[in-house]
Amino acid sequence: MVPFAGFSMPLSYGDVGAVASHHHVRTSAGLFDVGHMVQSNFRGATATAFLEWLTPSSLSVLAPFSSTLSVLLNERGGIIDDTVITKHADDAFYVVTNAGRRERDLAWFRAKLAEWNASEHAAAGKVALEVLEDWGLLALQGPEAAQYLQNLTTFDLTTLTFGRSAFVPVKGTKLHVARGGYTGEDGFEISIPPAQTEEIAALLSKSPVQLTGLGARDSLRLEAGMCLYGQDLDEDTTPVEAGLTWVIGKDRRETGGFIGAEGVLKHLKDGPPRRRVGMIVEGAPARQGAKIFAPSSSDLVGVVTSGIPSPTLGKNIAMGYVESGWHKKGTEVEVEVRNKLRKAVLTPMPFAPTRYYRG
Structure with missing residues (x-):
């Protein structure tokens, strides 16, 4: 067990190591306890408009019981947190945010709700926040996850494609089941x-199914090219820099209207000063904070934010930010690892193929 965001979290279970757990999720199925994450409901006649103010996503065109990755932005366009938003109806949304950002996120939600509900928007209906305290959240992930869950329910899971959710009966309880996850594999939250x-x-x-800890979770998500808040994302990084431009709705790129729009739209128009990239590093794994240099030069062009030896690929993979112009795939750079410069090649993410179920 290790301390994380005020919780004691399992790094591994029993004598099953992180690498063995990683492979089990890639080949069979693993279960992650992610109940530390913050689950919230937003309800009210203007809930769609409120969340479209807080995020750059096009929630008004999202189908009921569909999800999207999104970002909460500060006034500069920096990322307060990344989040998954599920629309149940135009007046009801289920939102999951990170445990490490709990105090910042909830204070932000409450301050902005007070502002919204005191404005002219409230004439069309106020918005209320419900935090689902002490609710469980489990992630069942891997190629055998669907068959395992199907044996426990009468609900036809083949109708539940990636990014969709439903209330599914299991053991006499209706559970909110969303198809997706943080590993690149098929699975459910x-x-x-x-x-x-x-x-x-x-x-x-x-x-x-094997219980799976934080050690394997980190290597699985990095192979899938997924960001970890506090390492790969922060309040000084815009979604354009982070390679998350796709979360910005096409209509929002024209109309703006969300907090932080000015900074984000400027990066869309002029290009960001730096970009998140993936790389394969020779010799030894680069870790968070490792400096990235131009080859045969002392010119610092970026920094590594996450890095591991990839159990699936048998290579050292890393994610980081480099100056624009250095971000194209195939570009060679040098990364400082253990006081030695190692050759690295910029590589598209995800590093390992994703296997989401799309029907």
Whole structure:
């Protein structure tokens, strides 16, 4: 167990190492306890407009029971947090945010709700926030996840494609099940009322499913090219720099109207000063904070934000930011690892192929 965001979190379970757990998720199925994350409901007649003010996403055109990755932005266009937003209806949204940003996010939500509900928008209806305290959240991930869950429910999971969610009956309880996850594999994120969390966790963790800790979670998400807030994203980074331009709705790029729009639209128009990239590093794994240099030069062009030896590829992979112009795939750079410059080649992400279920 290790401390994380005020919780004690499992790094690994029993004598199963992180690499073995990683491979098990890629070949079979693993269960992650992610109940530390913050689950919230936003409800009210103007909930869509409110969340479109807080984020650059086009939520008004999102179909009911569809999800999108999004970002909460500060006034400069920097990322307060990354989040998954699920639309249940025009007046009801389910939002999951990061545990490490809990205090910042909830204070931001409450301040902006007070502002919104005191404005002319409230004439069309106020918005309310409900934080789902103590609710469980489990991520069942891997190529055997769907078959395992299907054996526990009468709901036809083949109708639930990537990015869709539904209330699914399991053991007499309707669970909110969203198809997706943080590993690049097919899988589900399952929200569970407090009283049923332990029972459902026990049900979902029988063979072939293995309980999987934070060690494997980090290597799986990095192979999938996914960002970790606080390492790969922060309040001084815009979604354009972070390679998350796709979360900005096409209509929002024209109309703006969201907090931080000025900074984001400027980066869209003029290009960002730096960009998030993936790279394969020779010799030794580059870790967070490793400096990236132009080849055979003392010119600093970037910094590594995450790096590991990839269990799937058998190569050292890393993610980081480089100055614009140095970001094209195939570009060679040098990374300082253990006081030695190592050759690295910029590589498209995800590093490992994703296997989402799209029907």
